Each structure stands twice: as structure tokens, then as C-alpha cells.
Amino acid sequence: MPAAAQTATPAPGQPPANWYPSRYGADDQIGAMNLLNAQKVLEAVRLVTRGQVYRLGVPVGRETPAFPPRSLSVTVMMPDQFGGATVPSENRMSYADDMFTGWLGVGSQIDSFAHLGIDNVFYNGNRAQDFMHTTGVTRLGIEGIPPMVTRGVLVDMARARGKPMLDEGEIITADDLRNVMRDQGVQVRRGDVVLIHTGWVELLERDPARFGKGEPGIDNGAAEYLASLEVVAVGADTWGVEAVPFRNPNRVWEGHQTLLAKNGIHILEVMDTRALARDQATEFLFVLGQPLLKGAVQAIINPIAIR
Structure with a gap:
């Protein structure tokens, strides 16, 4: 739960700043x-x-510049479909999935x-x-x-x-x-x-x-x-x-x-x-x-x- 009305610890030489609780109420999150x-x-x-x-x-994508140390990558896979295989089925169904790894x-x-x-x-x-x-x-x-x-x-x-x-x-x-x-x-x-x-x-x-x-x-x-x-x-x-x-x-x-x-x-x-x-x-x-x-x-x- 939000803290009761008080002040954050001010920086040296700076006055305290009374910036909470919010005008929308102490429990507000939006x-x-x-x-x-x-x-x-x-x-x-x-x-x-x-x-x-x-x-x-x-x-x-992988090359998008971002605030350090952020980065991301997308890895595409065709699970269990090695060497051109398909998912066991009469209609020879193929599919791909992807995995996201990185910062948001x-x-x-x-x-x-x-x-x-x-x-x-x-x-x-x-x-x-x-x-x-x-x-x-x-x-x-x-x-x-x-x-x-x-x-x-x-x-x-x-x-x-x-x-x-x-x-x-x-x-x-x-x-x-x-x-x-x-x-x-x-x-x-x-x-x-x-x-x-x-x-x-x-x-x-x-x-x-x-x-x-x-x-x-x-x-x-x-x-x-x-x-x-x-x-x-x-x-x-x-x-x-x-x-x-x-x-x-x-x-x-x-x-x-x-x-x-x-x-x-x-x-x-x-x-x-x-x-x-x-x-x-x-x-x-x-x-x-x-x-x-x-x-x-x-x-x-x-x-x-x-x-």
C-alpha cells in the first residue's frame, strides 16, 4: 500500500517535496x-x-539502439520439424513459433x-x-x-x-x-x-x-x-x-x-x-x-x- 502523506528524503541543500499522496487518493495507481x-x-x-x-x-529488432544495457532478439523456430519434416498429419501441417528475449x-x-x-x-x-x-x-x-x-x-x-x-x-x-x-x-x-x-x-x-x-x-x-x-x-x-x-x-x-x-x-x-x-x-x-x-x-x- 502507498505510504501515508509524508515527504521523500530531499537531496542535500534541497527542500522536502510534498508530492504524495496523489490528488486522486492514497490508493490510486492510474x-x-x-x-x-x-x-x-x-x-x-x-x-x-x-x-x-x-x-x-x-x-x-536486434539492431534497434536502446538505453544501455537494453537489447532484444526474436528467435524463430519450427518445433520438431527438422530437416523439412512436418507435423504428423495427412495434410502435412507446418508451423513456426517465436521466442522473445530481451528488455521491454x-x-x-x-x-x-x-x-x-x-x-x-x-x-x-x-x-x-x-x-x-x-x-x-x-x-x-x-x-x-x-x-x-x-x-x-x-x-x-x-x-x-x-x-x-x-x-x-x-x-x-x-x-x-x-x-x-x-x-x-x-x-x-x-x-x-x-x-x-x-x-x-x-x-x-x-x-x-x-x-x-x-x-x-x-x-x-x-x-x-x-x-x-x-x-x-x-x-x-x-x-x-x-x-x-x-x-x-x-x-x-x-x-x-x-x-x-x-x-x-x-x-x-x-x-x-x-x-x-x-x-x-x-x-x-x-x-x-x-x-x-x-x-x-x-x-x-x-x-x-x-x-
Whole structure:
């Protein structure tokens, strides 16, 4: 169960941060997903006027760059069908199976609230010692995330800065987001999913080594601003959403802490936003039903945008 209202142990010289229990109650596990309801779904569905579908996930395989030490592989087998044999049957049936070996945080993915915390405390005051096990988490797991059907908005930072791709370490601030949203006519509403296009995903195909070494992205102030808009998820076409290298190497992944731990907002990474950006789409129906992997803290996903 979540700890009672208290403060996480502050870093030296830092004031305590009163960030739990959650606004949704001390037992809550779904965070900002509480904001989604039938009315929000119907509002999002009304955005579909063209029947145009966009795949937001990317193909994932052995060569996909990932945050170290993550990797994965798929092994295909034809069990007991050696040397061209078939399954004993008059119709000579053949079949193949596959085995997945690897990490779930590779390629297009969603972060659950059990993925990243503050001093071993995770969303809503859940302490690692109470729910984190090598066999899977007993709270905040991927299987507990409700279906995400809502309005999505695209913030095209590459177009705003007049170049096809932002650079590694290039920071997107709260003011940047405000200005681009205003200029591009993007209005974020409660319960939305916000996707940021930087152009970085293009490197997956032509320079995967560079893709995985750094990235443009938001800073913590931008994460705080997005949280204030009461969104349910923040995503980008990068592998970590935040700018890397970090401006301050002694403060890492603060945006993740702000979104996941403090505000119960999911993070969507390696979103393929190229087609949406090319079509200058600003809003769309966003649909995600993640795999229900019991006890997992991340999952490989393929969300869909529909206009």
C-alpha cells in the first residue's frame, strides 16, 4: 500500500517535496488517466473526418539502439520439424513459433509509474521495497494502465525552428512550448496526449549510433508546464523525451521524475511523428491498448493516430 502523506528524503541543500499522496487518493495507481471518461473519448472521436490512420510505433529488432544495457532478439523456430519434416498429419501441417528475449524498454515504448522514481519512492508514495520484485512489480504495473483513447496534439518543434531536425542536447523549454503552441494554433486540453516532433526519429534509419547517443528534448521546466496542463501522457520522437546530454550532468531525468512520479503522467518514447508533421496535423484521435504484461514497468507499443 502507498505510504501515508509524508515527504521523500530531499537531496542535500534541497527542500522536502510534498508530492504524495496523489490528488486522486492514497490508493490510486492510474494517475492522470483518471481524467479520461466517455465524454473525452467522444470529443476525440469527433476529430476523425478523413479516415486517415498513422502508425506511431517503429519496427523493433536486434539492431534497434536502446538505453544501455537494453537489447532484444526474436528467435524463430519450427518445433520438431527438422530437416523439412512436418507435423504428423495427412495434410502435412507446418508451423513456426517465436521466442522473445530481451528488455521491454526498446523502441517505441510506454513508461509505467513503476519505471522511475525519487530516492526509491515512486508514484503516490509507493516505496520500492514494498512492491518492486525481480518477478514483477505488484503495483503500478503495465497491466493496470487503462486503454488510452483520447485527443492527441502534435507540437512540431522542428518546423518552429526552421530545420528538419533539432540537435542532440537542444533544449525545449516551457516558453518554447507555449510559443509554438500559440503559433501553430495548438491548444492542449485536460486529458490530452502531447507528442513533440523534433525530427530525431529520422536517425533511426540512417545513423542509429548517433540516435542512441544523445537527443533533443524538454527540460524539467517544460515537464512541469505540461503537467500543469493536466495531460495524460507526454511523448516525443526521441528515445528519452528529455534533452541529452543533460545541461547539468549532476541532475538526470528530472523530467521523468516530474511526469511519472510526481504527477502520474505516462511517457511515450520513440514515437514516429514524421507523417503527422509532414501533414501538419495539430490534433487527432489517439488510441493505445498496450500489451497487458503483468508486473512489467515498460512495454513496447504501437499507438495509432487517426484523423
